[in-house]
Amino acid sequence: MLHSKTSWHSPAADPELVKDLARSLSISPLLASLLVNRGLNTSHEALLFMDGGEEEQHDPFLLKGMSEAVPRIRKALEEEEHILIYGDYDADGVSSTALMIYLLRYLGASFDIYIPHRSNEGYGLHNHALDWAVQQGVSLVITVDTGISAYHQIAYANGLGIDVIVTDHHEPPELLPEAYALINPKLPGCPYPFKGLAGVGVAYKLAQALLGEETPAEWSEIAAIGTVADLMPLLGENRQIVRIGLSSMRNSRFPGIRALLGVSGVTMNTVNSVNIAFGMAPRINASGRLDHAGRAVALLTTEHAEEAELLAGELDLLNKERQLVVERIATEATAKLEKVLEVGELPDIIVLADQGWNVGVVGIVASKLLERYYRPVIILDIHPETGMCKGSARSIPGLDIYAALSSCADLLDHFGGHPAAAGMSLHRDSIGAFATALNEYAASVLTPEHFVAVTVADAEVSLSELSLQAALDLERLAPFGMANPLPKFIVRGVTVKETRTMGQGGKHLKLVLQQGDSTIESVAFGKGALSALLPGGTKVDVLAELSVNEWNGSRKPQLMLQDLAVQDAQLFDLRGAVDAVEQAGQIRELLLPYSGNGPYRAAAVFQSGRMSPQSELKGMSLWVYDKEMGISALNNEQTVAEHEPVSLLCLLDIPETPEQLDALLTVFPDADNIALLHSIRDGRERLQIPTRDHFKALYKMLASIAAVAIAENEVLLRLSRQSSMSVRMLNMMLDVFEELDFIERSQGKILFITQPAAKSLTASRHFIRLGQVAEMEQYFMEGSRLEVQEWMLSRRLGAS
Template identity: 80%
Template sequence: MLHSKTRWHSPAADPDTVRDLARSLSISPLLSSLLVTRGLDAPQEALLFMDGGAEDSHDPFLLKGMAEAVPRIRKALQDGEHILVYGDYDADGVSSTALMIYLLRYLGASFDIYIPHRSNEGYGLHNHALDWAVQQGVSLIITVDTGISAVHQIAYAAELGMEVIVTDHHEPPEHLPEAFALINPKLPDCPYPFKGLAGVGVAYKLAEALLDGKVPEEWSEIAAIGTVADLMPLLGENRSLVRRGLSSMRNSPFPGIRALLEVSGITMSTVGAVNIAFGMAPRINASGRLDHAGRAVSLLTTAHPGEAEQLAGELDLLNKERQLVVERIVAEATEKLSKQIGDGEPPDIIVLAEQGWNVGVVGIVASKLLERYYRPVIILDIHPETGMCKGSARSIPGLDIYAALSSCSGLMDHFGGHPAAAGMSLHRDNLNAFAAALNEYAAAVLTPEHLVPVTAADGETEIADLTLQAALELERLAPFGMANPLPKFIVRGAAVKETRKMGQEGKHLKLVLQQGRHTIEAVAFGKGPLAELLPGGTVIDVLAELTVNEWNGSRKPQLMLQDLAVPQSQLFDLRGAADAVKQAVYIKELLQPYSGGAPFRTAAVFQNSRLSPLSQLKGMSLWVYDEEAGISPLPSGQAEASGTISLLCLLDMPETPEQLDALLAAFPQVENIALLHSLRDGRDRLQIPTRDHFKALYKLLAGIAAAPTPEHEVLLRLSRQSPLSVRMLGKMLDVFEELEFIERSGGTISFVSQPSAKSLTASRQFVRLGQIAEMEQYFMEGSLRELEDWMLARRQGVS
C-alpha cells in the first residue's frame, strides 16, 4: 500500500453544463469539463480564454503614476539627461532591465544600468550605488522590479539631486517612498484593472505609454520570460502577453534567446511556458545566484550570435554548479533541522541559518525543504564577519509570509516580497527572537488542515478518454503556469501492465497502465526506484498530466505522473536478497514518503540464529520466531505491534505454521510485507509427503537398518538411493518413529520388521510435515499471487 504524497482534490463539474458547453463550442467533453471547473462555463468567455483578444490589454495610463512618469522621461530624452535603469538580479529583474535597455536604445537615450550583486549587496536600492550614479552624471533613475519599499534610499537620491521613477509590482508597504512617480498596479489607489503584472509587465506598460502602443512585437518575448519566471498568474493581460511572446519566440530575432533555447535543449518551434519555467529561467537566475546578473542581461540584449552562444554556455555551466550547491545546502539544512527537532514535529515556520550557505540559492533550498516538510521555510546565510543574515522565505497557501514578516518587521533591517515568497536581512543576534515571533504569528493563523498538502486536480477520468486528440485539444488552454496550471487528472483502478526503469542509472520510472482494453504509457521523473514496488498486476491510482509524446515522427498520448497511490496492501517479492537487512532499510526509505502523513511504523522478524548486524534496523520494532510462543519481541528492539504497521520485513521465513499464524496474529493491521528470506537449495527443500514416498523409504530402510545402524549413516545411505533431501528424509524418519516402524536408541536406528498396522494419517508428525512442506513450497516456489492468497486464507483462519 502506497499513500499519495498529497491529498487530491477534484471539483465535480455539472454534467449538464459540460454537455451544453461541449455542444455549443464543438469541443470534447474532457476540454469542456476543464473549462467549466475553471469557471469558464459561458461560451463567449470560454472562447475568449482559448483564443485571446484585444480585450485583455489595458490602457497603460490607467496605472497610477504613468501620467507623471511619461512626460518626465520625455523631458530627459529631450534634454539629453543621463538615465540610470536600476534593476534586480532575478529573472524578472533581468528581463525588466533588458526590456528597458531595448526601450532606451530605441528612444536614443543616454543611460547606464545597475543591478546589485545578490551576495555582496543584496536586494533593493543602495546608497553607495546612488553615490556612484551621481558620479556618472545621472539625474533620473528608473527602477524596474524594485523600489516600492526603498523609502530611505529614494530620500537619499533626492538629497543628491536625482529624481526617481519607481516601476515595481511587489506588495507596497504602509509607508511609501516619496519618488517622482510610483507605478505599481498594487498601490491601494491605483485604478489599473489587472493587478497580476510582473516587474517586466509594468516595464512593458511603460514602453507602451512612451511608444503610443507601438511596441515591437519581439519585446513580448522578454516580457514572457520575466512573467513566467516570477510565477505571475497566466490570466488576463499576462496570458495575452505570454502567448504573444511565445509565438514570437518560435522564430526569435534575438541571438541571446535563440542561444538560450538551444543550450536548454528546447525546440524553438514548440517552446512553451513550461520550457521557460524549467529551462530558461533557471539558467538566467543562475547568473544572479552564483555570479552577477549582468551576464544574463548581456545575453538577452546582445546583437552578436557568437557572444550569445558564449554567454548561454556560461549560464548553463553556472546552472549546473548551482544544482550542486543546492544539493549540499539541502543536506546540511535537513541535518540541522533533524538535530533541532529530534523525533518531534518541525515548527510551524522553519527558520534555519548557517555560515557558508550561498545567499544566491537559499530560496531554492527553502522551496525544497517546504516540499519535504510542508511548512513555511526561511533559509539564511550568516556573514562570518558582520553577523548579518540574508535569506529567502517560501510559504504554503495557508500562510501569507509577507504578512508574517510584517508582524515582526522591527527585528529585520529589510524585507519585501509576496504572500508566497519573500526576502529579508537581519542580524544573527535577532535570529532566535525572529523565529519565535514568526511561530507565534503562525500559531494564530495556521490550522492542522493547512499543514496537509492538497493538490488540485481537474477531474477524474478513464484511460479511454485520454486520447491523442484530447491531448492536442488541451493546448487551446495554453500557456500554462500560475493560476492556469497544466490540467491534472485522476485515474483510479488502473492495472500496471509493464514496469521498467529508464534514464541514467534507472533514475526515472515508466509504466504501461491498463483499464479494460485501453492502455497508456506513464512516465514519472525521479521515481525509478519505485519500479521495485509496482510489479505487473498492481492496481494503482494516479494523478497525472496528459501530454503528447513525439518520437521518430509518431505521436501518442502519455501521462506525466505527479503522484500515485496503491490502495491495497502489498507483498513485495524480494526473496533471495543478498543482504536482507540492507534491503529492508532500502525498502523502508522508499516507502516512507508514501506514508500519507500517518506515523510510519516498521517491524522486522527473523530467526534467533540470524547473525546479520541488526543495528542497521534503527527505528524498527524487532521480533524473533519462537518455538513455544510462535513469535516474541526482542527486548532491546522496542517491539510494538499496536496500530497500523506500514512495513513488515520478513528477514527469515517462519519454520512452522504455528510461527506463521503467530506472526499474522501479532500484526493484524499491516499495509505492506516485504519477503526478504533466503531461498533454500532445491535439494534441501521439503516436499508434500505422499504414500509413495513412504513406501519407497520403507523398502530402503528394510535393507539399510535391519540391524541397529548409526542414524547419520542411515541418512547418508538413504540420500544416495533416494531423490529426497536429507532434511526431508529426517522428518520422514520422525513419522516412522511415531508409528513405531523404526526404533531409535543411542543414536542408532533399527527397522521394526513386523510393526502394527497404522495409517500414515494417524501420525501427528505426518500431518505436520505436510503443513510445513506446504508452507515452504509457497514461500520458496509460489508466485506472489499464490503466496498472497494463501497467506490471506491463513489470516482469515487465524482471525
C-alpha cells in the same frame, strides 16, 4: 497500499452550463467543463480566453506615473544624459533589465546597468550603488522589478541630484518613495485595469509608451520569460503577452534565447510556457543564485551566436551545480530535522539553520522540505564570522508566513514577503527564540486540517476520455501557468499493465495503464524507485496531466503523473535482495510520502541468528522470530497496539515454523504493505511437499544401509548422495520414522527396525508438520507474488 500525497478534490461543473457552452462553441463536453470550472461560463468569455483579443491589451498611459516618466526619458535622450538601469537578480529582474537594454539601445541612449549581488548585497536599491552611479555621470535611474519600497534610497538619490523613475510590480508600502515617477499598477489610485503584470510587464508597457506601434514584436519574448518565471497569473493581459511571446519565440531571432532553448532541451517550434518555467527560468535564476545575474542579462542581450552558446553553456553548468547544492543542503537539513524527530514531534513551523547553506538556494530547499513534511519551512544560512543569518520561508495555505514573521518582528533585523513566501535576517543567538515564537503563533492559527495537503483537480474522468483529441483540445486553454494551471484529472481503478524505468540510472518511472479497452502510457519524473512497488496487475488511482507525446512523426496521448494511490494492501516481491537491511531502509523512505496523515510505523522481522540491524533500520520497530512465543520485540519498549497498524512490514528472513508465521500475522494483522526481502535458498536445501513415494524410497534405502546401527551423520550423508532430497528434508523424514517406530535413534546412531508394526504416515505429528513447513517454504521460495499474497491472506484470516 499507497496513500496519495495530497487529498484530491474535483469540483463538479454545472451540467447545464457545460452542455450550453459545448453546443454554442462546438467543443467537447470535457473542454466545456474545464472552461466552466475556470469561471468562463459564456461563449464570449470562453472565446476571449482561448483566442485572445484587442480588449486584453491596455493603453500604457493608463499606468499612473507614465505621463511623467515618458517626457523625462525623452529629455534625457535629447540632452544625452547618462542613464542607469537598476535591476534585480531573479528571472523577472533579468528579463526586465534585458528589455530595458533593448529599449535604450533602440533609442540610442547612453546607459549603464546595475544588478546587486544576491549574497553580498541583497535585494533592492543600495546607496553605494548610487554613489557609483554619480561617479559614472548618471543623472537618471530607471529601476525595473524593484524600487517601490526604496523610500530612503531614493531620498538619497535625490540628494545626489539623480532623478529616479521606478517601474515595479510589488506591493506598495504605506510610505511611498518621492521618486520622479512611480509606475506600478498596484499603486493606490492607479486606473490601469490589469494589476497582475510582472516587473518585465511594466517595463514592456514603458517601452510601448515610448515607441507606440514601433515597439518590436519580438520583445514580447523577453516579457514572456519574466512573466512566466515570476509566477504571475496567466490571465488577462499576461495571457496576451505570453501568447504573442511564445509565438515569436518559435522563430526567435535572439541568439541568447535560441541558445537557452537548446541547452534546456526544448524544441523551438513547440516551445510553451511550461518549457519556460522548468527549462529556461531555472537556468536564468541559477546565474543570480550562484554567481551574478549579469551573466544571464548578457545572454539575453547578446547579438552574437557564439557568445550566446558559450553563455548558455555556462548557465546550464551553473544550474547543474545549483541542483547539486540544493540536494546537499536538503539532505543536511533533513538529517537535522530527523534528529529532532527522534526525541520530539514535528513542529508546526520547521526552522533549520547551519553554516555553508548557500543563501541563494535556501528558498528552493525550503520548498523541498515543505513538499516532504507539509509544514511551513524556514531555512537559514549562518555567516561563520558575524553570526548573522539570512534565510527564506515557504508556507502552506493555512498560514500567512508574513503575518507570522510580523508577530516576532522584534527578533528580526529585516524581513519581507507575502503569505506564501518570505525572506528574513537575524542573529544566530535569536534562532531559538525565533522558532519558539513562530510556533506559538502557529499554534494559535493552525488546526489539524491545515496539515492535510489538498490538490484541486479539474475533473474525474475515465481513461477513455483522455484521448489524443482531448489532449489537442486542451491546447486551446494555453498558455498555462499561475491562475491557469495545466488541467489535472483523476482516474480511479486503472490497472498497471506494464512497469519500467527510463532515463539515466532508471530515474524516471513509466507505466502503461489500462481501464477496459483503453490503455495509455504514463510518465512520472524522478519516481523510478517506485517501479518495485507497482508491479503489473496493481490497481491504482492516479492524478495526472494530459499531454501529447510526439516521437518519430507519431502522436499519441500521454499522462504526466502528479500523484497516485493504491487502495489495497500490497505485497512487495523483493526476494533475494542483495542487502535486505539496506533495502528495507530504502523502502521505508520511499513509502514515507505515501503513508497518509496518520503516524508512519514500519517494522522489520528477522531470525535471531541475524546480526542486529538496529543502526541501519532507524525509525523501525525490530522483531525476532522466537521458538517459544513465535515472535517477540527486540526491545521491550517496541510494541504494536491493535489500533495502531503498521504502514510497512519488512520480512528480512522467513519464519521457520507455522507457529512463527501465525504469530507474525497475529501481531501485525493489518499491515498496509508487506515487503519480502528474504534470501532464496538453493534448490537442494529446500523442503519438498512429502509424499508416500518419498517415504517408500527412504524406507528402502534405510533397509539397505541401517540393518545394523550406524552413525546418523553417515546415514544422512549416504542418503543425500542416493536421493534428490536435501539433508534438512531427510532429517525431518527420519523424525517421522522415529515417531512411527520404523527406526531407533540412540547415542548418535540409527538402527532400522526390520518388522515394524503397520502405521499410517498421517498418524505422525512430524509428518503433518513437515507438510506444513514445506508448504510454507514453497510459497516463500517459489510462489508468484499473487500466490504468496493470497496464501498469506488466507493464513491471516486463520490466525485472526
